[in-house]
Amino acid sequence: MATEKKNGFNPLSEEELQAIQDMSIDDLLSSVHDTLNAPAGASTAVPVKSAAPAAEKTAVPAAAATAVLERQETMVYQDLAAADQAEAAPAVEETAVVPPVKPAEAPEFLKTKPKKEKKARKFGKFILIYVLAFLVVIAGGLTALWMYLESYEASRPEHVVEHFLDNVDDAYWEELVSISSSVFATSQFEDGSEIAMQCFDALRGEDYSYRKRTGEYTEEAPVYTIRVGGTDLAKLTLRENGSAGFGFNYWAANTVELVPEFVPAARTVEIEVPQSAAVTLNGVLLDASYVTSTVPAEELSELELAFTTGVPSLAVYSVPGLYGNVELYVEDADGTELFATHADGELYTYAMNITETYDVTITAPTGAEVVLNGAVVPESYITGTESYDLLSGSADYLPEDLAAE
Numbered sequence: 001m002a003t004e005k006k007n008g009f010n011p012l013s014e015e016e017l018q019a020i021q022d023m024s025i026d027d028l029l030s031s032v033h034d035t036l037n038a039p040a041g042a043s044t045a046v047p048v049k050s051a052a053p054a055a056e057k058t059a060v061p062a063a064a065a066t067a068v069l070e071r072q073e074t075m076v077y078q079d080l081a082a083a084d085q086a087e088a089a090p091a092v093e094e095t096a097v098v099p100p101v102k103p104a105e106a107p108e109f110l111k112t113k114p115k116k117e118k119k120a121r122k123f124g125k126f127i128l129i130y131v132l133a134f135l136v137v138i139a140g141g142l143t144a145l146w147m148y149l150e151s152y153e154a155s156r157p158e159h160v161v162e163h164f165l166d167n168v169d170d171a172y173w174e175e176l177v178s179i180s181s182s183v184f185a186t187s188q189f190e191d192g193s194e195i196a197m198q199c200f201d202a203l204r205g206e207d208y209s210y211r212k213r214t215g216e217y218t219e220e221a222p223v224y225t226i227r228v229g230g231t232d233l234a235k236l237t238l239r240e241n242g243s244a245g246f247g248f249n250y251w252a253a254n255t256v257e258l259v260p261e262f263v264p265a266a267r268t269v270e271i272e273v274p275q276s277a278a279v280t281l282n283g284v285l286l287d288a289s290y291v292t293s294t295v296p297a298e299e300l301s302e303l304e305l306a307f308t309t310g311v312p313s314l315a316v317y318s319v320p321g322l323y324g325n326v327e328l329y330v331e332d333a334d335g336t337e338l339f340a341t342h343a344d345g346e347l348y349t350y351a352m353n354i355t356e357t358y359d360v361t362i363t364a365p366t367g368a369e370v371v372l373n374g375a376v377v378p379e380s381y382i383t384g385t386e387s388y389d390l391l392s393g394s395a396d397y398l399p400e401d402l403a404a405e
Contacts, residue, residue, distance in 0.1 A: 148246050155248035157222040157238050161210050164236065164253050165226070170204060176234065180258040185266070187321045189282045195324040199264060203228045210236070222251065225259065232261035269326055271317040272349040276333040279317055281326055292318040297352045303381070307373035312352060 153159075177196040184192040206229030213235060216223040226234040234256050241252035271286075272295060273279055279286045294313040296304075304311065319326075325345075330338045332353045342349040362377070364370050366385060370377040 151245040151248050155244040155250060157224075157251045160238055160251045160253060161224050161226075161236060165208050165210065173200060173228075173233070176256060177258065184263055184323055185321070186323065187319075189284055189319065189326075190322060190324055196258075198324045199262065203231055203233070206231075208233075225261075226256075232259050234262070235259050264323055266321045266323055267346055268318055268320040269322050269345075270347050271319070271328060271330075272314045272347070273317065273330050273338065274332055274350070274352045275313060275315045277315070277330050277338060277350065280329040281317075281319055283327070286317050286319070290317045290319060291315045303372070303375060303377065307375050311373070314349070314352070 174197070177200045178193050180196065182192060184190075184195050186192045186195060209227045210224045211227065213223040213225045216235075222238045224236045224238075225232050226236055235258075236253060237255045238251045239254040241250040244250050269281075271279055271281070274297070275294065279290075293316045295316060297312050297314050300312060326348075328340070328348055330340075330350045332338055334353075336353055338350040338353060340348050341351045360372070362370055362372070363386070
């Protein structure tokens with residue numbers, strides 16, 4: 001079958017193309033050489049290998065060989081033209097591209113892990129998961145414990161008492177003592193507020209402390225005693241102030257009041273003065289209703305102390321229910337101020353204002369008993385003896401006949 005020539009080449013049939021593909025390079029070159037050297041008009045063919053037995057060879061038309069040469073020539077010209085263009089173009093530095101190296105695969109026996117190693121890895125994962133879970137539980141437990149302790153600490157009533165003491169000063173306690181003077185059952189001789197301040201002034205400058213109030217403190221209703229120095233001063237009562245969590249409560253100060261322990265025990269003051277003296281206590285004149293007894297004056301001698309009548313003595317005034325300090329003014333019947341010879345806060349003694357004394361001389365027979373103001377005068381008071389002639393001067397009273405003798 002005739003074929004048309006296209007682009008200067010004779011087209012090849014499918015059998016010719018297959019024959020060329022099956023030829024070796026040596027047979028192909030030999031066939032081309034024979035075609036080029038053949039006389040003009042001679043018909044040449046190139047032997048081609050086929051699936052037939054080795055003894056048989058199929059002839060390849062000379063046109064096929066010529067077509068191959070023409071194609072090779074065209075390729076040569078194309079390569080020369082490309083080389084010329086490359087020389088004419090500016091030089092471009094070529095960077096060698098190194099293709100990635102594919103890592104060699106491990107041998108099959110390395111790809112398969114031993115069963116023991118697999119079991120060990122599974123056990124390690126289990127241990128890791130167990131440890132992590134244990135740590136999570138421990139962290140959760142510690143967090144809960146910390147929150148519990150925080151709530152417990154915040155709910156302690158001691159913190160409220162300490163905060164209270166840190167925020168009050170002497171001025172606060174002075175006001176509290178002043179308005180709480182009713183705790184002092186004072187008499188006409190004292191003022192409750194003044195006595196309260198006297199008691200507080202005695203404690204001024206001492207450190208404050210606190211303790212649970214015995215007999216009144218409970219966990220549900222905390223009550224504390226506020227102390228200054230070693231003296232109980234006031235009672236602080238707390239109240240609930242919201243929940244602190246975990247069943248605990250916040251606390252706040254509720255009431256503050258003076259305690260009976262702060263009030264000193266009322267005392268009785270005794271005043272010993274001469275019976276004719278006038279006594280004024282804290283500006284109030286004492287009447288005879290306060291005189292409870294009499295005692296001998298300190299200035300009396302031993303003999304005078306034994307007198308049963310006409311004995312100079314001191315009147316004893318007793319004033320109960322006093323708390324604070326006392327101011328006394330004592331004067332005798334002549335209006336002269338007397339001064340205490342003894343004062344200890346409970347007993348005040350004023351001496352008699354003796355301006356003159358008397359000397360008494362008693363002459364009595366030897367061996368006679370002398371009694372003065374109901375007291376027997378002891379012999380120690382005898383200062384001497386005298387002799388008396390009881391008949392001296394009696395001659396004038398005798399009868400003459402007796403006198404003459």
